[in-house]
Amino acid sequence: MKILSLPLALALAAPTIASPLSPRASPPPWTILPTATRQQFRGLSAISPTTAWAAGTNTTILRTTDSGLTWTSVGPTLSPNDTNKPLEFRDIEAFSPLSAVALSIGEGAASRIYTTSDGGASWTNVFTNSDPAAFYDCMAFDGPLRGMAVSDPVGGKFRLLRTDDGGESWEVVSGDGMPAALSGEFGFAASGTCLEARAGRWYIASGGPGSSRVFRSSDKDGLIWEVAESGIVSGEAAGVYSVQFRDGRNGIVVGGDYTAPGARVNVSSWTADGGETWSVSREFPGGYRSGSAWVPGRCGTAIAVGPTGSDFTVDGGKTWRGFDNGSFDSVVCVTGGVCWASGQRGRIGRLVLG
Numbered sequence: 001m002k003i004l005s006l007p008l009a010l011a012l013a014a015p016t017i018a019s020p021l022s023p024r025a026s027p028p029p030w031t032i033l034p035t036a037t038r039q040q041f042r043g044l045s046a047i048s049p050t051t052a053w054a055a056g057t058n059t060t061i062l063r064t065t066d067s068g069l070t071w072t073s074v075g076p077t078l079s080p081n082d083t084n085k086p087l088e089f090r091d092i093e094a095f096s097p098l099s100a101v102a103l104s105i106g107e108g109a110a111s112r113i114y115t116t117s118d119g120g121a122s123w124t125n126v127f128t129n130s131d132p133a134a135f136y137d138c139m140a141f142d143g144p145l146r147g148m149a150v151s152d153p154v155g156g157k158f159r160l161l162r163t164d165d166g167g168e169s170w171e172v173v174s175g176d177g178m179p180a181a182l183s184g185e186f187g188f189a190a191s192g193t194c195l196e197a198r199a200g201r202w203y204i205a206s207g208g209p210g211s212s213r214v215f216r217s218s219d220k221d222g223l224i225w226e227v228a229e230s231g232i233v234s235g236e237a238a239g240v241y242s243v244q245f246r247d248g249r250n251g252i253v254v255g256g257d258y259t260a261p262g263a264r265v266n267v268s269s270w271t272a273d274g275g276e277t278w279s280v281s282r283e284f285p286g287g288y289r290s291g292s293a294w295v296p297g298r299c300g301t302a303i304a305v306g307p308t309g310s311d312f313t314v315d316g317g318k319t320w321r322g323f324d325n326g327s328f329d330s331v332v333c334v335t336g337g338v339c340w341a342s343g344q345r346g347r348i349g350r351l352v353l354g
């Protein structure tokens with residue numbers, strides 16, 4: 001969806017944060033890294049404890065290969081013949097320090113996909129949307145070759161693009177096996193996690209007035225889909241912002257209402273049956289949350305981030321506890337217990353779980 005900039009006053013509203021389970025279980029606060037930019041980064045991808053990419057407003061893409069000590073601005077240079085408007089990147093998927101795929105959002109031709117294989121020295125515009133009804137929100141890859149991008153419903157159904165060559169070419173997936181969207185249902189281009197690929201399955205998160213659902217497909221080509229209610233609050237700017245699975249069965253969703261970032265009832269749910277049924281958490285994160293990530297190798301541990309702070313769970317999303325009050329939009333974690341977060345005013349953070 002289009003609107004997603006948070007008034008500063010709301011972003012700075014103090015959240016209510018429960019005390020951590022125990023000091024040992026709680027992650028340390030985020031270490032804020034020097035990005036030297038004020039752009040907003042909703043796109044984030046990390047491939048190791050040392051290497052990460054962030055994609056954001058004003059055609060800006062940053063890359064670090066030294067744990068975030070230094071960041072290089074490596075976004076594409078736009079030709080004035082091509083577009084006179086800066087691109088607003090909302091998602092990036094990196095495969096190595098050299099190769100990545102980035103998605104920009106906007107009406108019509110502002111929805112684009114770019115690839116690089118030289119660390120951002122050069123970019124290729126591999127997809128430009130030509131359908132005025134389409135609005136691409138997120139991408140996900142289930143490996144280095146196959147990926148999908150999801151658009152808000154076109155003709156009453158979520159539309160998917162699929163690549164089988166690592167992002168070089170994209171084609172529209174048939175919508176015959178996609179359940180109808182509800183009236184006013186859409187996805188949130190808030191953190192690059194409204195589409196998820198894990199263990200050969202795919203998931204789409206939705207929101208909107210009366211809509212707060214998770215679509216699922218166990219078909220590698222994304223042809224056949226089912227859908228379930230998430231239990232998260234719905235509304236004009238409310239619903240499921242982020243869906244993440246750690247295997248074929250265990251998943252978390254977070255979201256809420258970004259116009260009421262401190263409201264913390266029914267902003268997260270969990271599943272243990274592959275998304276057939278979702279249960280709302282027993283204890284919620286401290287407010288609306290836009291991004292989430294499992295910590296690889298740490299069983300039920302995951303982190304959620306939003307404008308009013310960050311939270312963690314150690315029981316697969318049944319209970320959440322706050323551990324940091326800073327504003328972030330997106331989070332990713334890699335093997336080794338290292339997590340990265342990114343958000344507004346150039347904020348990028350990193351932490352290492354004990």
Ligand SMILES: *[C@@H]1O[C@H](CO)[C@@H](O)[C@H](O)[C@H]1NC(C)=O
Pocket residue numbers: 058086
């Ligand atoms: C966007 O980037 C250009 C080129 O770096 C810069 O001149 C301009 O001030 C930036 N605009 C905003 C709104 O940050």
Ligand SMILES: *[C@@H]1O[C@H](CO)[C@@H](O)[C@H](O)[C@H]1NC(C)=O
Pocket residue numbers: 079080081
């Ligand atoms: C832009 O278009 C003009 C007119 O077609 C052409 O002369 C020029 O070389 C183009 N510039 C670039 C950077 O492609």
Ligand SMILES: *[C@@H]1O[C@H](CO)[C@@H](O)[C@H](O)[C@H]1NC(C)=O
Pocket residue numbers: 231233265266280
């Ligand atoms: C939260 O979810 C529970 C369980 O689905 C429901 O009974 C309750 O009415 C919801 N509360 C709000 C404020 O949405």
Ligand SMILES: *[C@@H]1O[C@H](CO)[C@@H](O)[C@H](O)[C@H]1NC(C)=O
Pocket residue numbers: 014015017322323324325
């Ligand atoms: C978050 O902010 C509240 C209110 O300022 C404060 O009481 C609490 O200790 C902070 N929590 C953390 C984890 O920093």
